[in-house]
Amino acid sequence: MVKFTEMNAKELEEKKEILLKKYEDFKNMNLKYDMSRGKPCKEQLDLSMKMMEITDYMSSDGVECRNYGGLDGLLEARELFGEILGANADEVLVGGNSALNMIYDTIERAMNFGVLPGEIPWGKLPKVKFLCPSPGYDRHFAICELFGIEMIPIDMNLDGPDIETIEKLVGSDEAIKGIMCVPKYSNPDGITYSDHIVDRLAQMETKAKDFRIIWDNAYVVHDLFGEGDKLKNIFEACKEAGHEDRVFMYISTSKITFPGAGVAAMATSKENLKEIKKKLSIQMIGPDKMNQLRHVRFLKDMEAIEAHMKKHAEIMKPKFSTVLNTLSAELDGKEIAWWNKPNGGYFISLNTLDGCAKEVIKMTADAGVIMTPAGATYPYGNDPRDRNIRIAPSFPSVEELKNAMEVFCTCIQIVSINKLLLK
Amino acid sequence: MVKFTEMNAKELEEKKEILLKKYEDFKNMNLKYDMSRGKPCKEQLDLSMKMMEITDYMSSDGVECRNYGGLDGLLEARELFGEILGANADEVLVGGNSALNMIYDTIERAMNFGVLPGEIPWGKLPKVKFLCPSPGYDRHFAICELFGIEMIPIDMNLDGPDIETIEKLVGSDEAIKGIMCVPKYSNPDGITYSDHIVDRLAQMETKAKDFRIIWDNAYVVHDLFGEGDKLKNIFEACKEAGHEDRVFMYISTSKITFPGAGVAAMATSKENLKEIKKKLSIQMIGPDKMNQLRHVRFLKDMEAIEAHMKKHAEIMKPKFSTVLNTLSAELDGKEIAWWNKPNGGYFISLNTLDGCAKEVIKMTADAGVIMTPAGATYPYGNDPRDRNIRIAPSFPSVEELKNAMEVFCTCIQIVSINKLLLK
Numbered sequence: 001m002v003k004f005t006e007m008n009a010k011e012l013e014e015k016k017e018i019l020l021k022k023y024e025d026f027k028n029m030n031l032k033y034d035m036s037r038g039k040p041c042k043e044q045l046d047l048s049m050k051m052m053e054i055t056d057y058m059s060s061d062g063v064e065c066r067n068y069g070g071l072d073g074l075l076e077a078r079e080l081f082g083e084i085l086g087a088n089a090d091e092v093l094v095g096g097n098s099a100l101n102m103i104y105d106t107i108e109r110a111m112n113f114g115v116l117p118g119e120i121p122w123g124k125l126p127k128v129k130f131l132c133p134s135p136g137y138d139r140h141f142a143i144c145e146l147f148g149i150e151m152i153p154i155d156m157n158l159d160g161p162d163i164e165t166i167e168k169l170v171g172s173d174e175a176i177k178g179i180m181c182v183p184k185y186s187n188p189d190g191i192t193y194s195d196h197i198v199d200r201l202a203q204m205e206t207k208a209k210d211f212r213i214i215w216d217n218a219y220v221v222h223d224l225f226g227e228g229d230k231l232k233n234i235f236e237a238c239k240e241a242g243h244e245d246r247v248f249m250y251i252s253t254s255k256i257t258f259p260g261a262g263v264a265a266m267a268t269s270k271e272n273l274k275e276i277k278k279k280l281s282i283q284m285i286g287p288d289k290m291n292q293l294r295h296v297r298f299l300k301d302m303e304a305i306e307a308h309m310k311k312h313a314e315i316m317k318p319k320f321s322t323v324l325n326t327l328s329a330e331l332d333g334k335e336i337a338w339w340n341k342p343n344g345g346y347f348i349s350l351n352t353l354d355g356c357a358k359e360v361i362k363m364t365a366d367a368g369v370i371m372t373p374a375g376a377t378y379p380y381g382n383d384p385r386d387r388n389i390r391i392a393p394s395f396p397s398v399e400e401l402k403n404a405m406e407v408f409c410t411c412i413q414i415v416s417i418n419k420l421l422l423k
Numbered sequence: 424m425v426k427f428t429e430m431n432a433k434e435l436e437e438k439k440e441i442l443l444k445k446y447e448d449f450k451n452m453n454l455k456y457d458m459s460r461g462k463p464c465k466e467q468l469d470l471s472m473k474m475m476e477i478t479d480y481m482s483s484d485g486v487e488c489r490n491y492g493g494l495d496g497l498l499e500a501r502e503l504f505g506e507i508l509g510a511n512a513d514e515v516l517v518g519g520n521s522a523l524n525m526i527y528d529t530i531e532r533a534m535n536f537g538v539l540p541g542e543i544p545w546g547k548l549p550k551v552k553f554l555c556p557s558p559g560y561d562r563h564f565a566i567c568e569l570f571g572i573e574m575i576p577i578d579m580n581l582d583g584p585d586i587e588t589i590e591k592l593v594g595s596d597e598a599i600k601g602i603m604c605v606p607k608y609s610n611p612d613g614i615t616y617s618d619h620i621v622d623r624l625a626q627m628e629t630k631a632k633d634f635r636i637i638w639d640n641a642y643v644v645h646d647l648f649g650e651g652d653k654l655k656n657i658f659e660a661c662k663e664a665g666h667e668d669r670v671f672m673y674i675s676t677s678k679i680t681f682p683g684a685g686v687a688a689m690a691t692s693k694e695n696l697k698e699i700k701k702k703l704s705i706q707m708i709g710p711d712k713m714n715q716l717r718h719v720r721f722l723k724d725m726e727a728i729e730a731h732m733k734k735h736a737e738i739m740k741p742k743f744s745t746v747l748n749t750l751s752a753e754l755d756g757k758e759i760a761w762w763n764k765p766n767g768g769y770f771i772s773l774n775t776l777d778g779c780a781k782e783v784i785k786m787t788a789d790a791g792v793i794m795t796p797a798g799a800t801y802p803y804g805n806d807p808r809d810r811n812i813r814i815a816p817s818f819p820s821v822e823e824l825k826n827a828m829e830v831f832c833t834c835i836q837i838v839s840i841n842k843l844l845l846k
Binding site: 037039040042045052055064065066067068069096097098100101104108111112113123139142143146147254258259260261279282283284285286287288289290291 | 460462463465468475478487488489490491492519520521523524527531534535536546562565566569570677681682683684702705706707708709710711712713714
């Protein structure tokens with residue numbers, strides 16, 4: 001493949017003419033695909049329908065799940081999620097349908113009431129800052145922005161966020177109160193933090209005594225290829241380092257069972273949990289235990305969950321392969337785009353030449369292919385190099401994906417040529 | 424029946440001796456009843472099990488309820504709850520399992536971000552006050568207390584809260600930002616606000632431009648006796664008075680279907696809803712639509728809901744009657760206790776002689792009958808006359824209730840005699 005960067009203006013113009021014709025043909029197909037979010041497809045939803053066959057709502061330990069009570073969730077649910085997250089049942093809180101909502105509530109409580117040890121409400125401080133490994137999850141950034149938390153982007157390397165910079169910042173700035181992490185199959189890069197990074201996050205000295213790691217383990221069992229990545233247990237690492245209260249871990253079954261109708265859980269130290277439950281007992285009476293019991297009966301244990309996730313993988317793998325194969329066939333060696341090949345998760349992250357992402361997304365949208373807005377993967381929606389694009393292959397069919405990715409690759413080439421011609 | 428207040432010391436001492444013997448007999452029965460909360464009983468839970476027979480999760484308007492999406496809830500759920508609350512579907516937000524959590528979120532957002540028109544966060548003001556009709560719902564008071572909102576108790580009359588005082592206060596004090604109301608079968612008095620009170624709440628001039636009525640319509644369809652009380656639609660009254668944004672209305676199905684596993688909804692003006700949804704879209708992706716669809720298919724429409732609630736009433740009525748009959752048989756005419764006879768709801772509220780409630784609750788607890796803590800029905804847990812007791816008849820069986828109420832009546836008499844002997 002010829003590198004676009006080595007073509008002269010005439011060659012680029014000729015290439016562009018061919019591509020523009022192709023683009024017009026795509027436009028005339030009136031495509032209508034939505035690849036903007038990591039949304040499971042119908043076949044994945046069908047995998048969990050057996051869950052609905054439950055008829056008895058009495059828990060193993062004799063709790064009537066159809067009635068009030070049990071602020072921290074069913075014991076058997078806490079045991080199961082504890083196993084997934086690497087925590088004891090008494091370090092787990094099983095909640096409603098949304099881990100994102102649990103993260104929102106965590107930040108809300110920290111702002112209004114503070115966290116251990118000092119419990120000074122963050123909202124009373126002149127400035128609160130969070131480190132945001134970027135590209136990252138737009139919804140994390142939106143929560144920070146809503147509460148006026150200043151976000152500091154941290155570069156993502158292949159083994160996780162730039163830990164040197166993190167250590168330097170948290171060691172010197174007391175206003176830095178936390179870091180937002182999707183540590184396994186990160187959104188969107190699909191990167192899993194190395195043991196080394198996990199250890200240093202757990203061990204590092206922080207100027208803020210109430211520093212917190214928001215550990216959104218959204219893709220903890222979402223392996224696709226090979227053995228899958230292994231993520232070190234940060235909670236144990238924090239305990240060993242004497243920073244037991246540092247980490248809040250989250251998970252939901254939205255991408256295991258039913259998106260938006262699953263069960264979310266968090267795990268943290270017993271001391272943190274005690275503080276949280278004081279507030280939670282005022283916020284609500286208890287979570288939906290019927291849904292928790294349905295989930296526990298269906299998901300059973302780690303072995304059964306892994307078998308279940310293999311079925312998800314069988315549906316997802318051809319889709320990821322379609323995206324990766326099309327990217328390879330259309331863009332390999334042209335030096336205009338670079339992308340990761342994750343072992344799991346929900347996304348493929350692609351970087352264009354600087355200053356091209358927004359224009360690419362606009363062009364694909366004009367041809368009926370809606371992708372995640374450019375910039376969404378950075379704090380304040382601001383990708384400083386305007387180059388990162390998140391590809392979400394889960395929802396469309398393989399056939400649709402093939403079309404969509406061809407449109408996408410065509411747009412990348414056209415926009416890149418325009419960029420190169422300007423030089 | 425002889426009035427205790429007219430007995431002399433000797434007569435009282437004799438009476439007390441008999442009662443103390445009776446009390447010791449109860450103690451020896453090792454009773455263990457929990458009447459502390461308005462918790463439905465097993466027979467009530469069984470009424471809704473047919474809901475679980477649903478197999479198809481596609482909504483009438485073609486929404487796949489098993490997947491992400493739909494921040495404000497299913498259209499057919501918004502229509503149904505709109506009908507119950509007296510609002511249009513586009514004025515309704517259908518959420519998770521807890522109306523209390525929706526109220527918490529409302530107050531949290533008001534504190535952090537403000538409400539229309541000014542959107543000055545209440546948390547930035549030197550002082551925020553709420554009017555709290557008392558006795559009232561302890562969980563409302565707990566939310567105010569958590570957020571540092573100063574609570575001003577307002578007396579409850581037979582037609583609702585003391586509106587003269589309310590009008591005077593809200594008309595002169597800009598720091599008063601809202602009022603907490605359970606307008607139908609109020610918790611614990613079982614009082615339904617009269618049309619006149621509803622109108623004046625809707626029409627009154629408030630010094631605070633962003634004054635809000637928290638209208639927790641928890642017992643909106645929970646009639647027990649006769650025709651049931653009729654509550655005027657405050658939302659319409661607010662619209663007519665030009666105060667469309669004044670009221671937030673809430674409901675959940677916790678006491679219609681499954682406590683803690685039901686569906687909650689709120690209704691308010693479209694302008695308020697627009698503001699709420701801006702924040703909510705950051706807090707969460709969407710509610711559990713599978714549970715919403717289950718509920719809509721089962722509850723169908725107002726007629727079906729009324730028929731369903733009649734079944735609840737058949738279970739509840741003998742319990743309320745047992746409590747009321749025992750109170751009458753044991754306490755009528757003695758001038759030591761006064762109670763209401765509600766047409767619906769979950770509670771019977773009783774007033775003892777001043778300064779007796781705490782001691783009565785302690786004595787019943789010592790005999791194995793746990794009732795709502797004295798004081799819980801007042802802001803800060805402080806019943807200034809220490810006289811109000813909330814009786815929750817729903818959970819125990821009729822047989823258990825009979826025993827429990829006899830213990831209770833015995834304790835009231837003993838404590839009252841002690842009080843009278845001190846004079």
